[in-house]
Amino acid sequence: MAKEITLLNPYNQQPLEVANDKLIDAKGKEFEKVAGAYRLVQDDNYTENFGFQWNKFTKTQIDRFSEQSSQSKTRFFAVTEWDKKDLSGENVLEVGSGAGRFSQVVLDETKANLYSVDYSNAVEANFKNNGHHQDRLQLFQASIYELPFAPASFDRVFCFGVLQHTPDVKKSVQSLAQMVKPGGELLVDFYPIRGWWTKVHAKYIFRPWTKRMSHEKLLCRIEKNANWMIRLSQFFNKIGIGKLTNRFIPICDIKNTLPPDLTKEQLKEWVILDTFDMFSPEYDQPQRVETVRQWFEEFGIKVDFAGTINFEGNNLVTAVKGIKKG
Numbered sequence: 516m517a518k519e520i521t522l523l524n525p526y527n528q529q530p531l532e533v534a535n536d537k538l539i540d541a542k543g544k545e546f547e548k549v550a551g552a553y554r555l556v557q558d559d560n561y562t563e564n565f566g567f568q569w570n571k572f573t574k575t576q577i578d579r580f581s582e583q584s585s586q587s588k589t590r591f592f593a594v595t596e597w598d599k600k601d602l603s604g605e606n607v608l609e610v611g612s613g614a615g616r617f618s619q620v621v622l623d624e625t626k627a628n629l630y631s632v633d634y635s636n637a638v639e640a641n642f643k644n645n646g647h648h649q650d651r652l653q654l655f656q657a658s659i660y661e662l663p664f665a666p667a668s669f670d671r672v673f674c675f676g677v678l679q680h681t682p683d684v685k686k687s688v689q690s691l692a693q694m695v696k697p698g699g700e701l702l703v704d705f706y707p708i709r710g711w712w713t714k715v716h717a718k719y720i721f722r723p724w725t726k727r728m729s730h731e732k733l734l735c736r737i738e739k740n741a742n743w744m745i746r747l748s749q750f751f752n753k754i755g756i757g758k759l760t761n762r763f764i765p766i767c768d769i770k771n772t773l774p775p776d777l778t779k780e781q782l783k784e785w786v787i788l789d790t791f792d793m794f795s796p797e798y799d800q801p802q803r804v805e806t807v808r809q810w811f812e813e814f815g816i817k818v819d820f821a822g823t824i825n826f827e828g829n830n831l832v833t834a835v836k837g838i839k840k841g
């Protein structure tokens with residue numbers, strides 16, 4: 516059984532004690548627990564869009580609420596290749612958990628203790644989805660750059676779909692690496708740079724404007740236009756030219772990112788969510804696999820995988836994985 520994680524105030528490195536649903540350090544600095552999560556930061560930061568998105572689409576991507584899709588579980592185990600039994604009693608850190616699609620997998624499928632962090636108030640959505648696992652889930656609204664844990668604490672650290680949305684991706688990898696204990700594992704997945712054409716895409720063309728729109732206005736535009744854009748991209752896929760043309764239609768990639776068996780209504784909901792997710796973030800910085808691999812090594816993680824993982828037939832995820840040197 517792994518020992519409990521030491522909590523630290525990331526702003527002064529003082530140990531934090533839990534008292535009356537608060538975290539308190541020796542100097543009396545307090546962080547409240549609100550709606551299931553300890554709050555170390557304010558909501559009004561660059562991830563507000565994600566808070567809006569995940570609190571609006573709280574259940575959409577959670578396997579437990581969908582008979583048609585177990586995409587989160589399939590992707591999680593395709594990327595991690597973890598044996599569920601090995602995680603019993605281990606301390607696992609998840610950074611950038613959103614509505615908790617992968618938190619749910621860890622908590623439902625394993626007996627690990629999960630420390631889950633997000634910079635936005637999406638922690639509230641995560642608590643709604645996973646709060647019934649209170650004995651093994653601890654939630655924190657905090658930044659990847661200022662994590663409230665003693666370094667080298669965790670058996671496993673994972674960070675899925677987050678790095679490209681942080682302002683300094685190298686520093687993000689460094690922060691994650693610091694949390695892994697010797698012999699422990701670090702896994703990240705992220706948007707890759709595949710070539711010069713990666714940024715020749717509706718997302719990168721329109722984002723400078725869309726990320727400045729109010730969240731309500733952007734969502735409303737997407738909802739209004741979702742039907743014809745879905746039909747058009749499905750038509751192009753059907754006649755075999757989707758790979759060439761669909762990158763210029765301002766919706767998410769239906770064929771290569773969404774679960775295959777969604778109902779029509781579910782498909783529309785996923786498209787609206789993923790399209791909002793595509794156009795609203797402050798930062799969207801895809802990375803070269805080789806660069807992330809080198810950062811891992813620089814920060815003391817011996818890489819055992821760096822590349823692309825295929826799951827559900829069409830879906831591709833780019834990941835780097837490794838073990839912290841002793």
Ligand SMILES: C[S@@+](CC[C@H](N)C(=O)[O-])C[C@H]1O[C@@H](n2cnc3c(N)ncnc32)[C@H](O)[C@@H]1O
Pocket residue numbers: 562565566569610611612613614615616617632633634635637657658659660675676677680681792
């Ligand atoms: C695209 S979402 C992915 C959420 C979840 N991992 C998933 O795959 O559904 C990216 C998440 O990273 C979080 N995030 C971005 N910057 C962060 C930071 N500095 N520290 C912690 N979380 C951050 C956002 O708030 C958002 O919930």
